[in-house]
Amino acid sequence: MRTTLRVNNTTHDLWVDSRLTLLDALRDVLDLTGTKKGCDQGACGACTVIIDGERVLSCLTLAAACEGQHIVTIEGLAKGGELHPMQAAFLHCDGFQCGYCTPGQILSAICAVQEVYAGVPSHVTRDVRQTVDAATLSDEEIRERMSGNLCRCAAYPNIVAAVRQVLSSEAHSEVEEPALSGVGRA
Amino acid sequence: MNAFTFQRPTGVADAASGMAARPGAMFLAGGTTLVDLMKVDVLTPDTVVDVRHLGLSSIDVSDDAIVIGATVTNSQLAWHPVVRDRFPVLSEAILSGATTQIRNMATVAGNILQRTRCPYFRDVHASCNRRQPGSGCDAIDGFNRGHAVLGVSEHCIATHPSDMCVALGVLDAVVHTVRADGSARAIPFAEFHRAPGNTPHLEVALEHAELITHLVIPQLPAARRSHYLKVRDRASYEFALASAAVVLDLDGDTIRAARLGLGGIATRPWRAHETEQFLIGRTASDQTFRDAAEIALTEAVGRAHNHFKIELAKRTVVRACAIARDLNI
Numbered sequence: 297m298r299t300t301l302r303v304n305n306t307t308h309d310l311w312v313d314s315r316l317t318l319l320d321a322l323r324d325v326l327d328l329t330g331t332k333k334g335c336d337q338g339a340c341g342a343c344t345v346i347i348d349g350e351r352v353l354s355c356l357t358l359a360a361a362c363e364g365q366h367i368v369t370i371e372g373l374a375k376g377g378e379l380h381p382m383q384a385a386f387l388h389c390d391g392f393q394c395g396y397c398t399p400g401q402i403l404s405a406i407c408a409v410q411e412v413y414a415g416v417p418s419h420v421t422r423d424v425r426q427t428v429d430a431a432t433l434s435d436e437e438i439r440e441r442m443s444g445n446l447c448r449c450a451a452y453p454n455i456v457a458a459v460r461q462v463l464s465s466e467a468h469s470e471v472e473e474p475a476l477s478g479v480g481r482a
Numbered sequence: 483m484n485a486f487t488f489q490r491p492t493g494v495a496d497a498a499s500g501m502a503a504r505p506g507a508m509f510l511a512g513g514t515t516l517v518d519l520m521k522v523d524v525l526t527p528d529t530v531v532d533v534r535h536l537g538l539s540s541i542d543v544s545d546d547a548i549v550i551g552a553t554v555t556n557s558q559l560a561w562h563p564v565v566r567d568r569f570p571v572l573s574e575a576i577l578s579g580a581t582t583q584i585r586n587m588a589t590v591a592g593n594i595l596q597r598t599r600c601p602y603f604r605d606v607h608a609s610c611n612r613r614q615p616g617s618g619c620d621a622i623d624g625f626n627r628g629h630a631v632l633g634v635s636e637h638c639i640a641t642h643p644s645d646m647c648v649a650l651g652v653l654d655a656v657v658h659t660v661r662a663d664g665s666a667r668a669i670p671f672a673e674f675h676r677a678p679g680n681t682p683h684l685e686v687a688l689e690h691a692e693l694i695t696h697l698v699i700p701q702l703p704a705a706r707r708s709h710y711l712k713v714r715d716r717a718s719y720e721f722a723l724a725s726a727a728v729v730l731d732l733d734g735d736t737i738r739a740a741r742l743g744l745g746g747i748a749t750r751p752w753r754a755h756e757t758e759q760f761l762i763g764r765t766a767s768d769q770t771f772r773d774a775a776e777i778a779l780t781e782a783v784g785r786a787h788n789h790f791k792i793e794l795a796k797r798t799v800v801r802a803c804a805i806a807r808d809l810n811i
Binding site: 317338351352356443 | 514574
């Protein structure tokens, strides 16, 4: 079937099998191999991409269902050779070992930071009525918000440090479209 | 994965009628259940109908109710300020499930149609009456540590996996649908999911091609004092071993009314009506909650590996009730 994928601001007209997942489309059709295939069943988070400002799993997303949406992958973050602040923070904090989960971790972390700045609660937020505050956010909150990204090398302490570094800086909102597009709609 | 035709209708009537002529068709929303189970050949639709472009993705708030579109995502619902304020039990239940990535994809209608995580259901080489009627149940004499103790039958002991549904149950949500002939109906949440009985493959009260359009949660002032407690093997990203959703309406130390739902231990989202009746008029003490928990689990049936869930569920009830009682509201 014919479909159109808009990835990192580039539109691709494609003939695809309806069974093709977004993950396989990115890697095998568009040669964007930065997005990684870990479990391929929604358990590990290595395939995380950002669609219309929200982090999702590309392995459980059909490519054909993405028409009209904007997909951001790890290849779309750096601007002209300048790393995204979250990429720089992962480097600075040594937030990886083998690196296989890192693209998914970074995309997930960017959205996690935006969600914190939007004030929305997580499972470990003591009172869901309250608005969380980036300045006082606990490590437990960061871990919970990043729990969808597994790291078999267990680089977790440094991943938490990288997220903390971006949370504490001014450079937290660098993805084109705002996350949480539906939040607060009443 | 079996081959299928992909359809993307833009109107509710088109979605339902397009599906009616194809008995092998299924609706697709977030895909977190359907695509997952298609990959392992447990679900083999010949047509997949994407319902995310039908205009069913808004949350409308009034003084009487909250109306939630079928394709509102779990994240949108959990993070909505009015849901957090009026129905904290619902936000908490949703946020305790899965991960942000999955909650950003999964929809409200998809969640209430979520399939069991029973490993024998997910393995096409195993016997499973739910997946293949009459084939038997490998869980009853197999590895059943995660399986249900309430609402079970000799044909199926699969646990209903949803946290959200336990909260929707205690909030008396109503599921609104449209059928292929265009007629609409409203299904009370308590009548939506079926216990397995002799027909475990019949899980919900929907007909083929019947489309969920929205859910309505009626206003319930007492729900401001509510809590969802989930107990599991890991701190995050794991299904419940036991969970409890509690709403307490207190007059000082006395319980005016209570609602109690249980998750992780039952074949369907579980509502403990007898226990709620018991609580009315009693003092909100830990002893009362323990007595209530005993009633809630009276009919529990344990198997080789899941007996521990019966006591675990009782303690979960006691703690959830105590937390709700002690909320500073």
